[in-house]
Amino acid sequence: MNWKGWQQLRQNNKNGISMVVVICVSAFFVAFAAAILYTAGLLTAQSNLRLKEERCSQLATSAAEILNEELLKYDKKSDDSSQNNSFYAFANKFLDDTQYLDYSEDYPDSSRYNFLVSDTDLDNLARAASLPSGYGNIRITLSKEKNDTENLDSVKTGELDSATAGTNYQTEIDRIRNTTVRDYNLIVEVTALYDDVTYTCKTEYSREEKYDVKFSHKGTDIVWDGANWHKNNTSGEIYEPDASEKIKYEFLTQTTTSCVFRENTYTDAMQEGGSDGK
Amino acid sequence: MIRLHRIRKKSGETLVEVIASMFIFLILFGILQGAISYSHASMEKNKQIRAENSEIIQNLASADTTAGSDQTLQFVATTPEMDQIGNPVFSITANLASKEVKYKDTKGTAQIITFYLYDLPSSSGTENAGGADQ
Numbered sequence: 001m002n003w004k005g006w007q008q009l010r011q012n013n014k015n016g017i018s019m020v021v022v023i024c025v026s027a028f029f030v031a032f033a034a035a036i037l038y039t040a041g042l043l044t045a046q047s048n049l050r051l052k053e054e055r056c057s058q059l060a061t062s063a064a065e066i067l068n069e070e071l072l073k074y075d076k077k078s079d080d081s082s083q084n085n086s087f088y089a090f091a092n093k094f095l096d097d098t099q100y101l102d103y104s105e106d107y108p109d110s111s112r113y114n115f116l117v118s119d120t121d122l123d124n125l126a127r128a129a130s131l132p133s134g135y136g137n138i139r140i141t142l143s144k145e146k147n148d149t150e151n152l153d154s155v156k157t158g159e160l161d162s163a164t165a166g167t168n169y170q171t172e173i174d175r176i177r178n179t180t181v182r183d184y185n186l187i188v189e190v191t192a193l194y195d196d197v198t199y200t201c202k203t204e205y206s207r208e209e210k211y212d213v214k215f216s217h218k219g220t221d222i223v224w225d226g227a228n229w230h231k232n233n234t235s236g237e238i239y240e241p242d243a244s245e246k247i248k249y250e251f252l253t254q255t256t257t258s259c260v261f262r263e264n265t266y267t268d269a270m271q272e273g274g275s276d277g278k
Numbered sequence: 279m280i281r282l283h284r285i286r287k288k289s290g291e292t293l294v295e296v297i298a299s300m301f302i303f304l305i306l307f308g309i310l311q312g313a314i315s316y317s318h319a320s321m322e323k324n325k326q327i328r329a330e331n332s333e334i335i336q337n338l339a340s341a342d343t344t345a346g347s348d349q350t351l352q353f354v355a356t357t358p359e360m361d362q363i364g365n366p367v368f369s370i371t372a373n374l375a376s377k378e379v380k381y382k383d384t385k386g387t388a389q390i391i392t393f394y395l396y397d398l399p400s401s402s403g404t405e406n407a408g409g410a411d412q
Contacts, residue, residue: 022299029306033313040320047327054335055393058377062395066372069398090368109358118352118366125360130351134394135374139360140353
């Protein structure tokens with residue numbers, strides 16, 4: 001039976017080839033038509049997406065502007081209620097608190113911190129109950145980097161140039177008190193989520209802080225009252241530092257006299273990629 | 279007998295086969311023609327949508343911002359996967375503003391489209407018209 005079947009196959013080896021050719025050519029035509037339809041559909045979808053992207057970009061850039069205003073609103077850390085719950089206060093806490101790690105390229109997920117609107121629908125991140133339809137949702141991502149351009153240790157301590165009797169130290173003390181220390185860069189990414197589109201606006205700030213300064217001479221804490229040095233405080237005994245040792249100063253990093261955020265702008269590098277606003 | 283066998287060996291397609299093939303190809307050409315027509319119409323539509331979009335975006339830049347209500351948004355910490363949320367950490371107050379953009383559609387009819395944006399809260403006392411544009 002098998003032998004007979006084999007013989008039959010051999011005899012009809014060329015039969016039916018025309019149908020195979022027809023089917024192959026048909027398949028090609030059908031595939032070609034499908035490709036044309038797909039491309040046309042894709043182009044239409046792209047055109048419709050443009051407005052949605054624009055909506056999303058408006059939301060992200062405007063939200064980033066609000067955060068920018070929030071950061072620039074204050075110039076000093078304060079414990080009073082005016083800064084309670086503010087983005088400025090949290091940004092400072094974020095930079096000062098060691099539980100928030102410095103950004104690491106090796107562990108980007110664990111060194112970038114995300115914040116969402118409290119009533120965000122976790123199944124659909126583009127929706128938050130407190131935001132009306134059309135406003136999408138906002139996600140804020142913070143990361144921090146140590147400022148490499150400054151040698152902070154050398155800035156935070158030092159010595160006064162001269163220590164001779166009768167020297168007016170006021171100018172130099174003012175210079176030291178007005179020294180700004182930029183210890184951290186804060187990177188704020190504001191992402192607007194609208195339907196299935198997202199747009200991220202990234203802004204980098206450096207924090208400029210001025211600290212209270214402690215002066216000491218030969219291990220004794222001294223305070224300048226504008227005319228003389230005093231021991232421990234301005235009502236203390238007048239102190240005359242001799243020239244055998246220079247007066248040392250140290251910034252009290254826990255007591256800031258000024259703390260402002262400045263937006264970093266880079267003129268030598270153009271940022272590429274459509275999704276970044278800044 | 280041998281001659282007949284030779285003729286059969288050299289035989290081509292039958293008329294029925296040729297007609298069937300032609301019929302199939304006609305159907306395929308029809309499909310292809312339909313696809314090309316659809317594609318052409320789609321391209322035209324795309325062109326119109328793009329022209330509309332560029333007019334909208336151009337007008338958006340000069341549109342006035344209409345202030346809405348102030349809304350305080352509480353932000354909470356979340357995991358990198360954003361599948362869990364933690365405690366509130368800070369809040370920002372924003373004005374839920376909007377911009378109305380006028381444009382003409384493909385039929386020449388005047389249309390209005392609304393864009394939404396966040397603006398400085400009205401209580402902040404900052405001039406906010408167009409403030410969020412960049």
